[in-house]
Amino acid sequence: MRIGEIAALVGVTPRAVRHYHHQGLLPEPTRRANGYRDYSVRDAVLLARIRRLTELGLGLDEVGDVLADDAGRELVEVLEELEELDDDLARQQELLSERRERLGVLLKQARSGRLPAEGPVSPELAALLGSLAEETAGRPESATAAKDREVLALLDTVVPAGERDRLLGAMRRMTEAPGAVERAFEVYGLLDALTDADAGDPRVEEAARALADCMPDEVVEGLTEDGAPAGGGGSTFMDAFFAEFPPAQAEAVRRALRLVAERAR
Numbered sequence: 293m294r295i296g297e298i299a300a301l302v303g304v305t306p307r308a309v310r311h312y313h314h315q316g317l318l319p320e321p322t323r324r325a326n327g328y329r330d331y332s333v334r335d336a337v338l339l340a341r342i343r344r345l346t347e348l349g350l351g352l353d354e355v356g357d358v359l360a361d362d363a364g365r366e367l368v369e370v371l372e373e374l375e376e377l378d379d380d381l382a383r384q385q386e387l388l389s390e391r392r393e394r395l396g397v398l399l400k401q402a403r404s405g406r407l408p409a410e411g412p413v414s415p416e417l418a419a420l421l422g423s424l425a426e427e428t429a430g431r432p433e434s435a436t437a438a439k440d441r442e443v444l445a446l447l448d449t450v451v452p453a454g455e456r457d458r459l460l461g462a463m464r465r466m467t468e469a470p471g472a473v474e475r476a477f478e479v480y481g482l483l484d485a486l487t488d489a490d491a492g493d494p495r496v497e498e499a500a501r502a503l504a505d506c507m508p509d510e511v512v513e514g515l516t517e518d519g520a521p522a523g524g525g526g527s528t529f530m531d532a533f534f535a536e537f538p539p540a541q542a543e544a545v546r547r548a549l550r551l552v553a554e555r556a557r
Contacts, residue, residue, distance in 0.1 A: 486540035500547035
């Protein structure tokens with residue numbers, strides 16, 4: 293058989309066969325009088341084995357080790373490598389399954405017109421934002437509320453899964469409390485009114501106390517000593533967070549976080 297014929301038989305490309313020759317995995321066959329390689333059935337058997345091993349995920353160096361009879365490798369060594377590979381493939385399969393599940397949720401939300409503008413986000417945050425959107429339908433949009441959603445989307449990504457689930461669960465219960473949405477929009481209104489105000493404006497204290505009163509104890513428990521969400525990047529995150537607000541709003545939020553931190557202690 294010529295190189296194109298053995299490649300077609302085994303299901304690889306002639307280029308792959310030449311590469312296996314170059315890597316020392318497939319010995320050079322005898323050549324015909326015209327200089328063309330002349331492959332035997334034994335060569336095809338070996339090439340097929342190389343293909344199977346690479347399809348399992350082994351690198352070419354590992355394939356070479358498996359094929360090298362003179363390397364003195366015991367069968368148990370090959371078995372251990374294959375078991376490690378099997379474990380790795382199982383992890384990849386689980387990860388792909390999780391990704392497909394999340395993608396399925398996003399597709400369902402997109403098709404029904406319920407994909408959050410901040411998405412893609414976790415299913416938990418998507419559900420929270422979706423329920424808020426239903427409860428606030430018809431209300432004038434608040435710039436502070438929009439910024440609040442953006443921060444939630446960021447925390448949804450950077451906070452460890454366990455802490456994220458706890459915080460989102462607390463926020464969901466907070467929004468389900470009677471009158472919670474109305475109180476939240478009162479706070480948003482107070483903060484929106486500070487957009488062009490000075491940090492010393494007396495309305496800052498009113499907004500800070502109103503914001504602190506809206507935060508449940510479960511959210512307070514997730515704050516560090518400087519008011520940063522646990523696992524959310526610490527002072528670096530908070531510096532970037534406050535930079536997004538006008539001076540008076542930033543001061544109101546700082547005071548609110550100090551108030552809730554004091555309440556936690």
